[in-house]
Amino acid sequence: MSVRLETPVEPASAGMPPRASSGWAALAGVVSFVAWAGAAEAAAVVTGPGGSPLLAVGSAVIDLAPAAAKDTMVGLFGTGDKVALGVLMAVVLVIVTGLAGVAEQHRPPLGRVVFGVGGALAVAAVLTRAGSGSLDAAPAVIGTVVAVVVLPGLLRRLWRWRLSTTPGWAAATEPTPPLGGAPVERRSFLTAIGLTSAVAVVVGAGARVINAGRADVAALRDGIALPEAAVTAEPVPAGASLDVPGITPYVTSNEDFYRIDTALRVPSIDPAEWSLRIHGLVENEIVVSFDELLALPLEEHLATLSCVSNEVGGDLIGTALWLGHPIRTLLARAVPTAGADMVLSTSEDGFTAGTPLDVLTDEGTDALLAVGMNGQPLPQEHGFPVRMVVPGLFGYVSATKWVVDLEVTRFADAEGYWTPRGWDALGPVKLESRVDVPASGTSVDAGTVPIAGVAWHPHTGVARVEVQIDEEPWVDAQLADSVSADTWVQWVHRWEATSGRHTVRVRATGADGEVQREARMAPAPNGAEGWDEHQVTVR
Secondary structure, rough: OOOOOOOOOOOOOOOOOOHHHHHHHHHHHHHHHHHHHHHHHHHHHHOHHHHHHHHHHHHHHHOOOOOOHHHHHHHHHHHHHHHHHHHHHHHHHHHHHHHHHHHHHOOOOOOHHHHHHHHHHHHHHHHHOOOHHHHHHHHHHHHHHHHHHHHHHHHHHHHHHHHHHOOOOOOOOOOOOOOHHHHHHHHHHHHHHHHHHHHHHHHHHHHHHHHHHHOHHHHHHHOOOOOOOOOOOOOHHHHHHHOOOOOOOOOOOOOOOOOOOOOOOOOOOOOHHHHEEEEEOOOOOEEEEEEHHHHHHOEEEEEEEEEEOOOOOOOOOOEEEEEEEEHHHHHHHHEEEEOOEEEEEEEOOOOEEEEEEEHHOOOOOEEEEEEEEEOOOOHHHHOOOOEEEEOOOOOHOOOOEEEEEEEEEEEOOOOOOOOOHHOHHHHHHEEEEEEEEEOOOOOEEEEEEEEEEEEEOOOOOOEEEEEEEEOOOOEOOOEEOOOOOOOOEEEEEEEEEEEEEEEEEEEEOOOOOOOOOOOOOOOOOOOOOOOEEEEEEEE
16 A cells, blocks of 8 residues: 655654654755756756756746846856856755755645646746757756656655654554664665765766767867968057056956856857858848858957946956957848848857947948957857957947857847847947056055056047046046057056045046046946046055
8 A cells, every 4th residue: 555645643752853854855855856957967968968957947047037137146246147146046946945845745746746847947948048949858857757756755765764763653644564663764764865866966967067078169179270360450559558566457368358148058169060140131141151251361359348237447348359250241241131220149049139230330340250369269158169249339239159140130120138128229338447456445555656447438449537536636647558449548647645545536538528427327228337436545
């Protein structure tokens, strides 16, 4: 006769306290989730890494999160937002599956229902990802089946352990199998918990490694020899870098370049399988392979890119030497038709960005399909094998990484990823400046103190930077040299500091005469504004 898992009335003399029992039930729920994840990852080895439900759910969370939540995560964790999201998801899943274990103990099959609902949501997340197929849903289904089998199996052993410590507890239940005594039943439960966890972790981790390594992108990237540029960038003048300790370098290294995107898992793309399709409102549809792209005349261009989420004084900005082919020449081959005013670029991971067509076709804008960054093939996290680089526009409307598709269309007919989430459709970079040194809240010695930092207005240029100490008149800072208006510029003011607590402010003036505005504005919906301000104590 089967054993029911319903909890009967418990006598006061029970040997295992109810709280302890619920705690073990919660652990059984968490272990069942670990089994779910391990089985799903193992199944994804067969169906393909696109079927990984954990990555799909994480990506869905990113997609569905409101702009305010995205701003909060980036503001709190910066480029560590993906790690923070992963930790948050893990905490939530542990809580939910732990509660499912307790629910299954007291009100079966409620815990299995929770896993069933979670599995259905995972299937939906997988099937709504870009490029997904029906087979990609199999890992989530298999994982759910495993969880709903494992959970009652673990709780049955817990029930036997509890019964062995309090013989009168289950008097109201049906006859039970012979018991081996509390030590034996406890060992049976703990062994089942340990073995299930170990097998799930080993299998799941191994499967994740296999899925992540199917395309050994690092080896493929290392094997690429970038061709010489047909048009080389102007050399960085010696005067572009000021001799001020702590100031931001004029060129940002690949390792230090910021990364903000929607990809929970960095796409692994074999360059031999990559292609770019240009279609839509064009006379000639074009498909370009990676080898064909490398064979085209490539150009070098030094450009500053920034994220729209960058707060006043923030570091979500960087300058690099990009190597690529001008987007405008490919668009010229495609011949956009009358009425087209936007190019919708799509990433391998499904992200989209809407870029004004007139910007991409402008002879004075060095918009590139970039294949190189600071003399190397693009790092994987920065778009390998191909990404877009468009000076003067925030990344969310232009800097599509892992780009695979360009659709010529109209703003009236299509929207990029962030536009329906409340962000401006055009995204021009604003005039901004930042104090790097002295850092806010620090103390310095009286005397000559360099106040230094960077200012930027890509594709327009910076003509002037001024510094204010407390409420004294604004004074001009010394501007360093720069390669072009598409890059930021370093600046410095030698301050004769006197003892006390002081407020240091900076503002910039663009080459077009625009003066940076004082009023603080949040990044949403079209970029932060305001003067960067530091508090400094002089000893």
